Amino acid sequence: MEELKKGGVFTISDLQNIRISIGKIIEEEEEWEPMGPTPMPSIATLRNWDFKLLNRYKPFYAPVCDLCCLCTYGKCDLTAGKKGACGIKIDAQQGRMFLLISLLGCSAHEAHGRHLLREMIKKHGEEVPIDFGAEVNVEAPLTRLICGIRPKTISDYEEVFDYIEEQIAQLADSLHPGQESSYMDFESKALHLGMLDSLSKEATDVVQIACFGMPSSHAGGGPDVHLVDVGFGTIDTNKPVVLVIGHNVTPAADISDYMMENELEDVIELAGICCTALDLTRYNQRAKIVSALGRQLRVIRAGLADVIVVDEQCIRADVVELAQRVHSPVIATNDKALHGLEDRTYDEPDEIVADLATEKVPGVVILDPDRVGEVAVKTAMKVKKRRKTLRIILSDEEFKNLVGECVQCDECTRACPNGLEIGEAMAEAVKGIVEPLSDLFDPCVGCGRCEEVCKKHIPIVDVITKAAYPGIKEEKGKARVGRGPVWDTEIREVGAPIVLGTIPGVIAPVGCGNYPKGTKDVWLIAKEFAERRYIVTLTGCASIDVALWKDEEGKTLYEKHHGAFDAGGVLNIGSCVSNAHIHGAAIKIASIFARRNLRGNYEEIADYILSRVGACGVAWGAMSDKAASIATGFNRLGVPVIVGPHGSKYRRAYLGRAYKKGDWSLIDARDGTEIYFEPAPEHLMMPCETVEEALPMIAKLCFRPSDTDRGRSIKLTHYIDLSLKYLSIYPPDWHLFVRSETDLPIAKRKELLKKLEDEQGWEIDWKLKKIKEGPIRGYDPSFDPTNLKRLVRKRGEREKG
Amino acid sequence: MVLKDAPWQIGNIPGPKQAKILTPLGAAKMIKRAKRPLFIVGSLALETELNGKSLMDYAIEIANGGRIPVVAVAHTPKGFSERGFQPDAYMPLINIIDRLRDADWKGVKGEGQHDLVVCLGVLYYIGSQGLSTLKHFAPWLKTITLCRFFHPNAYMSFPNMKDEEWRRYLDELIEELK
Structure with a gap:
């Protein structure tokens, strides 16, 4: 039997010329939960x-x-x-x-x-x-x-x-x-x-x-994960620097192992960009995050790295060319991104190091991750000696000459995704005023398209980096490392407050750095909602970018807020793949708090989440195809997503029409009654033009039909307050979310009742301070909303309650 | 020198049907002829000044002169409220575009779907996407843009121009609308 379990091949002596191959022995599975209706759904199942x-x-x-x-x-x-x-x-x-x-x-x-x-x-x-x-x-x-x-x-x-x-x-x-x-x-x-x-x-x-062994709920995991250094300024360039870029941490982990085995942790600086950096810091507490994806070009061009190790995804297509310019060799480690380099996987490490260190080749491919560490570390040490004498950042003289060459043709602005007024800033720099140029460093998305169209061949990215360099050198932030799954015990604590609405929502800033106005907007989103005691769960580049900004006390959001999945928490869940734990948290609310069966039961759980879990994804800098599929995965599970204005270029949004009553009906699972309800959530996927527009919209997309009156009043307070703060108006549709006077925040109840009477024509009983007529539906604390007829309880179940 | 009718953002080349160049006089005529025009004012209006005058003020003069209902998008309600001007509606750009492509929508005043949309100050690329939606899915609608960037997805667009020329265009339009 053991042989069979190992998947071996055997013959039966009496039967000639017959071979029976057994691939896998299916062991009897313990019955952990009854199987639901749709295990492994195919295209049309859902x-x-x-x-x-x-x-x-x-x-x-x-x-x-x-x-x-x-x-x-x-x-x-x-x-x-x-x-x-x-x-x-x-x-x-x-x-x-x-x-x-x-x-x-x-x-x-x-x-x-x-x-x-x-x-x-x-x-x-x-x-x-x-x-x-x-x-x-x-x-x-x-x-x-x-x-x-x-x-x-x-x-x-x-x-x-x-x-x-x-x-x-x-x-x-x-x-x-x-x-x-x-x-x-x-x-x-x-x-x-x-x-x-x-x-x-x-x-x-x-x-x-x-x-x-990345953090989970063992010691040092969850809310207690350690802080890691983030930013240009945290990298000690006096040491050889190994820079890892991408998403697949395997080769970076081998570099870390090699450093540890050879006691080189104090000798070498190991740092990364993008999700590989996030995952590396979950493995090695001393690794650092230089930046999110948006600064990849600038980090490479600034010459920080003595060797660049790329794995897969989010790597610039011109990485080898960029690296050659600053004499940094490249090691490609994944067959999906070979960058035209020669495969040297099985060559002697010292031979590869010699070729890289002498620039005989611009880079190599090493496809066995266990062979990357030695080559990367030895190369960085050798290259460092040579690169020490290089000056990468422009001199003052070079800077002055280059800005003087600009002819104000505006082509760079036309090529820039954010339409940055680079020419105007150049003109100011000619006069000796460099702030307008250095101010472009953060809103620049680091694509380099400006240089492609510059008739004067000005290295615009380098010019902006030079202008911003004094600030960049001091950029030193702190992020919590990715904690991975939200704990079941945390869900037990917060499941009820989230479903009832007293924790007003889970806000998930995720994804890439194609921000319309720089990284500070994503920080503002996280800060605003954390201070309002929503739960803020970050992943990917967003989790890195928020760590770059500090408050007046010099603290990042990670230092100021706790890391538990609870009101006011600011959690770094991890890299883009860790993002699944945010879905996981919503699912666990349905399974652990509401005791719904999970197993093969997608539709029912998504229905539960759509109607009851006030969560909203925010991919403010969404750029990649992955960000689109991530958002769409949230959507099918019933979680709305807001993207920044560049997200309009995904070509598609999912918009509700609050003014069409017929679109907003639900079933009360208690007895099958059809109920018309408020547009909650109103949209499933939408781009916003500015962060000021997005902030109240995020709060609005946390309304759910299941909110209790207390929960609804808290959500309404934030929706109205954010609208007043950022738009200077009451939201024109706030009344749609009022089911009874008890939904109104107590401190503003009288004022809001008056507005409902004056502006919406609602009938108010002023003696009792009650709404007599007006709302789309009344508040019913026992309402059991569902979109699925099959979930209407049968008579016996109804009697049980 | 940038061509007058080249898409302002270099790569924004949508297809065979592209906008024609609009003059201030042409814009004024279209606004006057329209039965139910609508004016969308976007976030750049808050950040743009022409010779010391805010684009918000230009927007209000155009709205008043042409008696066009205004939809404030992005965070422009802030700028309107500072100027004591009450727009007819507030909503995100994407939502007004969605309503404009809905043949059954009755317009911001409940009088029927609009037949002309005038845009000013919307962030270029999201504006271009919105105009693309209307080009494809709202055949009853004409769209014109008053920014200094040529918008190929509009029905007609002001050309690419420098600030000074743009200021003259806006002043002329306001004059024509009086």
């Missing part, structure tokens, strides 16, 4: 749920391109209702493009996870246990919910990745000309990919937590 969402939150399209050029009939002009040669129309084409975007995003997360799992099984074997400590029993809520599996060891994820890969292939197929044609079905498929994306992220993070 289509009805998607259509419920899409009929309320209608797809809104803003084409970036009016053409389709995906087959040789094209290019086809689809403007304003014209059909393409294949018969497709502009709305379906936009749905198709969004599906493609989601496919790219989900594939990136899934392939990262699969790659990591293979490496970990090779290194540690299949039986690495998934044990996140005493506080986390529901270790993988998305895996349980979507697949119906309770993973015990990392090898259980083979089946999960098999499932996702099969779905990805089916969904990719639906993009081909001659396949799907309906925009609603493209959207349903995008939502399916979003869900698969969330599962991929969870799978990846579970595997890396288990194998690298």
Whole structure:
């Protein structure tokens, strides 16, 4: 039997020429929860749920391109209702493009996870246990919910990745000309990919937590995770600097191991950009985060790194060219991003180091992560000696000459995603006033497009960096390292206040750094809601960028606020893949607090979250395809997402129409009655133009039909207050969220009743200070909202209550 | 020198149907002829000054001169309230665009769907996306933009120009609307 368990091949002597191969012995699984209706759903399984969402939150399209050029009939002009040669129309084409975007995003997360799992099984074997400590029993809520599996060891994820890969292939197929044609079905498929994306992220993070011993609920985890240095100014450039960039931490972990084994931790500076940096600091407490993705070009061009190690995702396509310019060799470590470099995986490390250190080659590929550490560290040490004499930052003289060459043609401004007035700042710098140029450093998204169009070939990025350099050198922030899963014990404490509304919401600033006006906006969002005692859960670049800003006492938000999943907490959940734990927290509220079955029960849990869990994702700098699939994964689970203005270029939003009564009906699960309700939440995915517009909108998207009157009054207070603070007006729709006078904040009740009477024509009984007529519906504390008829309780259940 | 009718953001080339150049006189005529025009004022109006005069003030003069209902988007209600001007509606840009593509919507005054949208001060790229939506999905609507950036997704757009020329365009428009 042991042989069979190992997956061996055997023959039965009496039967000639027959070979029976047994791949895996399915052991009898303990019955941990009854299986729900949709384990491992395929493309159409949850289509009805998607259509419920899409009929309320209608797809809104803003084409970036009016053409389709995906087959040789094209290019086809689809403007304003014209059909393409294949018969497709502009709305379906936009749905198709969004599906493609989601496919790219989900594939990136899934392939990262699969790659990591293979490496970990090779290194540690299949039986690495998934044990996140005493506080986390529901270790993988998305895996349980979507697949119906309770993973015990990392090898259980083979089946999960098999499932996702099969779905990805089916969904990719639906993009081909001659396949799907309906925009609603493209959207349903995008939502399916979003869900698969969330599962991929969870799978990846579970595997890396288990194998690298990243924080969970063992000692030093959860709210007690340590703080890590963040910022340009934290890097000690007197030491050789190894800079890691990307998302797959495996090679960075090997560098860390090599440093430790050779007692080089005090000798070498190990730092990173983007999610690899976040995950590295979950593994090595002394590693540092130089920056989020938005500063990648500038960090490389500033010459901080003596060697650059890239793994996968969010790496600049010109990384080798940029690195060559500052004499930093590049080591590519992942077969998905080889950058044209030679594969030297099995060469002698010292030979590779010699070639890199002498710049005989600009970089190499090393695909075995266990061989990266030695080469990276030795190269950094050798290169450092040579690079010490280099001066990378412009001299004062060079700076003066370069700004003097600008002819104010405005082409840089036209090329800049944020339309920064670079020419005007150059003109000021010519007069010796450098502040306008240095002020561009933060709002610059670091794309370098300005330089591509500059007729005078001014290295604009370097010029801005030079102007800002005195400030950059002092940039020293602190972030909590990624804590991974929210604990079950925390959910037990806050499940009720969140569902009842007395903790007014969970705000999740996540994702990339394509901010319209710099990193400070995402800090402001986190600060505003943490101070209002929402729970703020950050991941990815957003979790890094908020650490760059300090209050008047010199404290970052991480230093000022606790790290528990509780009111007023500011949590760094971790890298982009850790983002799945935010979904996980919402799911755990349904399972642990509300005792809903999780297993293979996606629709019911999403229905619960949409109606009861006041959470809102905020991808203020959303840039990548991954950010789109992340947002779409939140959406299918019933969590709305706000993106910044650049997010409008995803081409698609999901908008509710509060003025259409028919769109806002729910079922009371107690008896099946149809109830018209307030638009809560009003939208599922929307871009906002400015942060001032976004702040009240975030508060608004935390309203839920299940709010108690106390909870609703707290949410209403923040919605009105944020609108007054940032827009100087009462929100024009605040009355929609009032069900009874008890929903009104006590301190303002009289004033608000008067406004309802005067401005909305509501009938008020002033003697009793009660609303007699006006609201969309009355407040009923026993209301049991659902969108699913099948959840209406049968008579016997009703009698039990 | 930037071409007058090149998309202001270099890569913003949508397709075969692109805006025609609009003059101040043309804008005034379209506003006067429209049955139910609507004026959308966006966030750049708060940050832009022309010769010491805020773009918010230009917006108010255009709204008053053309008697056009105003939708304040982004955080412009702040600027309007500081000037004692009451816009007809406030909502995020994306929501007014969504209403404008809805044939059944009755307009900000409840009198029927609008037939002309005038935009000023909306952040270029999100504005361009909104205009794209209207170009494709609101065939009953004409869209014009009064910014100093050429918007290819509009029906008609002021050309790319420097501040001084733009100021003259706005002054001329206000004069024509009187």
